[in-house]
Amino acid sequence: MRRFTKCTDKDFDVNVRNFNKNLNLYKDTLGIPAEVLDEVAAIENGWKAVFIKVADRKKCTSADIEVKNNYRKTTGSRLADLFDGYVRHNLALTGEMRFAFDLSDPHAAKRRIPPPADKPVLTVSHNAHLELNAVLSRATSERRHGKPEGVTSYEIWIQEGSEPVDEKKLTCYGRYTNTSEIFRFSFTDIGRVVTFVARWVNPRGESGPWSDPVTVSIG
Structure with missing residues (x-):
């Protein structure tokens, strides 16, 4: 999933924060288990810790960058799985939630505008x-x-x-x-x-x- 696996570090940072925020905001409607909320919160906190160390590339070490890259690789895949499992295909999603999670309407492309029915x-x-x-x-x-x-x-x-x-x-x-x-x-x-x-x-x-x-x- 591109928002967690194929994006810049800055975009990943924003996407993780938004994912955690929206999961908590819509947890009741979407039926998100407490352990999932805790896991995503822990991933966000862990990301903050490694990301801040590489914010200034002039001061960070190659080891810091490697730790950050490894953390992104493992947590990015996990976040993508959680997103697909608990959000993307959730039947309780509303239009407001789709907007918040940056999800397109899967039926929009299938809707065909019919030929005009009325004469002018x-x-x-x-x-x-x-x-x-x-x-x-x-x-x-x-x-x-x-x-x-x-x-x-x-x-x-x-x-x-x-x-x-x-x-x-x-x-x-x-x-x-x-x-x-x-x-x-x-x-x-x-x-x-x-x-x-x-x-x-x-x-x-x-x-x-x-x-x-x-x-x-x-x-």
Whole structure:
């Protein structure tokens, strides 16, 4: 375990102290036996004694360093075993305890953000000459702005004309994060009729259902 076997002496010093402190803090919930608490406390005290002697490398001897290294080797392996045996796989661990012991949630990586389930509400209005303002909101009674949970962006697609939307005729206009965007057109687009649709997208690039189409004339 890296926190006790593959780290610097300073990190080992911090990790031993934190391990001892947190074991005592959560001993009742985790069911830590008294003899384990005593053993970890003794290891910490023993480490303090050998570590302080090598704090100043100019004054310590090679024998002091050897004693420290041997102590770390034996106690580091023992601490790793105690950590795995009494903490890492303890079913009573809470989120707070995982944070204190610097443990990741084993289920977090398995949780998959699903594709967006709701279609956005899309409005497209004339902002200024040759400008259109597209606004997306959530499909709620309050029409709240902002993206739904698990959504990081959205896509705007367009289709020429006012005919019913055919996915084969859609062209992706872009992917955006701000739920209000201004689209600017050129003079050659005056009178052009365009139908807009949008859909939410999650971090994996998976998209949700289409919004209702909005058809506007550019001008």
